[in-house]
Amino acid sequence: MARVVTGMTSEALLQVTGLGKRFGGFVALEAIELAVRDGERVGLIGPNGSGKSTLVNCMCGTLRHEMGSVRFAGHTLDGRSAHERTRLGLARSFQLPRPFNTLSLAENLRVPLLYTVNARHGQALAPHAIDRRCAELLHIVGLADKATNLPRDLTQIEMRKLELARAMAAAPRLLIADEAMAGLSHNEVDDILALLIRLNEQGVTIILIEHIMRAVMHFSQRLVVLVAGRKIADGDPADVVRDPDVVRAYIGE
Amino acid sequence: MSGTKFVFALLIAAAAVFGAAWLIGNNYVFFAGYVVLQYIALATAWNILGGYTGYVNFGTAAFFALGAYTTVVLHKLTSLPLPLMMPIGGIVSGVVGLGTGYLTLRLRGAFFSIATLALAVVAQTLITNWDFVGGSRGAYIVRPAQAWLFGIDYIQYLFLVMLALVVIVLASARAIERSRLGYGFATIRDDEVAAEASGVPTLRLKLLATTLSGAFMGMAGAPLPYYVTYLDPTSGFSLAYAVNGVAMPLVGGTSSWLGPVIGAILLGTLQQVATVTISSALNLLIVGLMLVGFVIVAPNGILGLLRFRDRRARS
Numbered sequence: 001m002a003r004v005v006t007g008m009t010s011e012a013l014l015q016v017t018g019l020g021k022r023f024g025g026f027v028a029l030e031a032i033e034l035a036v037r038d039g040e041r042v043g044l045i046g047p048n049g050s051g052k053s054t055l056v057n058c059m060c061g062t063l064r065h066e067m068g069s070v071r072f073a074g075h076t077l078d079g080r081s082a083h084e085r086t087r088l089g090l091a092r093s094f095q096l097p098r099p100f101n102t103l104s105l106a107e108n109l110r111v112p113l114l115y116t117v118n119a120r121h122g123q124a125l126a127p128h129a130i131d132r133r134c135a136e137l138l139h140i141v142g143l144a145d146k147a148t149n150l151p152r153d154l155t156q157i158e159m160r161k162l163e164l165a166r167a168m169a170a171a172p173r174l175l176i177a178d179e180a181m182a183g184l185s186h187n188e189v190d191d192i193l194a195l196l197i198r199l200n201e202q203g204v205t206i207i208l209i210e211h212i213m214r215a216v217m218h219f220s221q222r223l224v225v226l227v228a229g230r231k232i233a234d235g236d237p238a239d240v241v242r243d244p245d246v247v248r249a250y251i252g253e
Numbered sequence: 254m255s256g257t258k259f260v261f262a263l264l265i266a267a268a269a270v271f272g273a274a275w276l277i278g279n280n281y282v283f284f285a286g287y288v289v290l291q292y293i294a295l296a297t298a299w300n301i302l303g304g305y306t307g308y309v310n311f312g313t314a315a316f317f318a319l320g321a322y323t324t325v326v327l328h329k330l331t332s333l334p335l336p337l338m339m340p341i342g343g344i345v346s347g348v349v350g351l352g353t354g355y356l357t358l359r360l361r362g363a364f365f366s367i368a369t370l371a372l373a374v375v376a377q378t379l380i381t382n383w384d385f386v387g388g389s390r391g392a393y394i395v396r397p398a399q400a401w402l403f404g405i406d407y408i409q410y411l412f413l414v415m416l417a418l419v420v421i422v423l424a425s426a427r428a429i430e431r432s433r434l435g436y437g438f439a440t441i442r443d444d445e446v447a448a449e450a451s452g453v454p455t456l457r458l459k460l461l462a463t464t465l466s467g468a469f470m471g472m473a474g475a476p477l478p479y480y481v482t483y484l485d486p487t488s489g490f491s492l493a494y495a496v497n498g499v500a501m502p503l504v505g506g507t508s509s510w511l512g513p514v515i516g517a518i519l520l521g522t523l524q525q526v527a528t529v530t531i532s533s534a535l536n537l538l539i540v541g542l543m544l545v546g547f548v549i550v551a552p553n554g555i556l557g558l559l560r561f562r563d564r565r566a567r568s
Binding site for chain 2: 060061062081082083086087091092094098099100101102103107110111112114115116118119166167169170
């Protein structure tokens with residue numbers, strides 16, 4: 001019995017094993033191994049086209065992977081649809097914002113509350129609680145005064161904030177933020193970082209995909225590097241950025 | 254307005270419509286009114302799939318005619334009253350909607366529409382070659398001498414039945430709009446990938462939309478054999494149903510239940526007037542011109558125009 005318990009506690013929240021993805025003859029991901037513990041803050045970096053977003057899409061069910069498997073919180077995710085994974089607690093923001101264009105900002109956040117939080121056992125929110133949560137989330141990302149606006153009224157930067165708020169609205173155990181900070185000013189990057197770290201302190205595990213190295217280094221407890229569909233480094237951020245392979249991939253020989 | 258209040262208002266409106274038609278005291282009003290009501294039901298049914306989830310269905314005529322032919326079969330085999338035949342026609346078309354959805358919903362945009370067009374051709378071919386329902390010769394339906402329930406004229410009875418269906422379809426459409434389901438449908442229209450990522454089971458909701466939409470179209474078609482008393486595949490699967498099914502919601506506005514109603518009343522009445530005053534062949538030309546005009550001038554329909562003016566007046 002005791003063995004089972006230790007087995008459960010030592011299992012990673014997210015476990016990616018031997019994951020491979022091809023687009024025709026192009027190998028986008030090859031034999032990716034990744035384990036993320038409950039409560040961790042992991043940074044995921046790599047040059048453009050290295051497969052970061054493809055990895056996220058395979059983990060979240062937007063794309064189907066051909067090889068390997070993804071386990072999350074004790075469930076095997078392979079073959080499960082994206083909405084099931086979101087309900088299990090795996091939420092993501094999109095690199096290019098994909099708002100619901102005919103719905104107001106508040107309604108955009110209402111969708112995951114209705115379809116994810118309310119779909120979980122014993123978590124159903126009353127209508128007024130949903131309204132309050134929408135307002136609260138908009139306030140957190142600084143869009144409170146635009147609750148009734150449509151997404152087309154937003155700037156690209158505000159759309160990224162909406163994207164992040166919508167992922168947060170699903171009340172995830174693991175949040176994957178895919179370049180949530182691109183294009184943001186220095187101060188805004190700090191705001192979003194503080195927000196993500198606060199979220200992490202409340203128990204949400206976070207994978208951050210980002211090009212802004214200052215943000216990645218500040219945020220990450222562990223850094224994973226993808227290059228051309230392979231994982232070339234995984235470890236303490238300070239060590240990883242000095243790794244000769246990583247330096248070569250970024251700067252060239 | 255709450256759901257029950259809305260249904261109550263609808264019932265009052267329906268009673269007023271029937272009362273007004275009764276007061277005019279000419280059976281032609283019921284004949285023409287029936288067609289307009291039928292189009293309100295058909296356009297609203299189309300809008301549940303086409304407007305709310307954004308999947309454009311060109312196969313309206315198939316679902317409509319399958320409802321009508323279900324009535325032909327039931328008429329030959331049973332002596333069920335019409336209000337009981339309608340749900341059965343609805344079930345038949347709903348099941349076909351579910352099947353069509355399952356086979357075609359992997360297709361997006363124009364490809365889905367082409368598939369529904371193909372469905373209409375397949376269904377028409379099957380019916381044309383089915384002797385039991387009259388095949389290509391068509392089927393004659395002898396109306397019962399008396400309307401079930403009331404001692405009123407049969408055309409008035411048909412009008413009343415269609416009016417009741419309109420109340421049901423409109424109440425359902427509005428209830429969907431304001432529910433969790435309505436939000437789910439809207440996210441499918443806007444971005445299916447993002448919808449899935451927000452926990453929306455898109456495939457299940459799309460199947461629900463094709464089933465509901467098909468079922469209501471079938472119910473709208475079920476009384477047709479008693480209205481025309483002679484039904485053949487060419488008239489049952491008429492292009493007019495497919496074109497009107499798309500044009501009426503687009504002209505009225507697809508974003509809310511009111512749009513298809515406005516479009517159906519406008520285009521339906523116009524076609525009835527044109528049939529009597531000019532020629533019955535002119536109908537589709539009118540619809541076509543209106544559709545082209547609206548796509549250019551007011552892509553969001555009459556509702557869109559009203560909202561735009563509203564917004565400009567406020568700012």
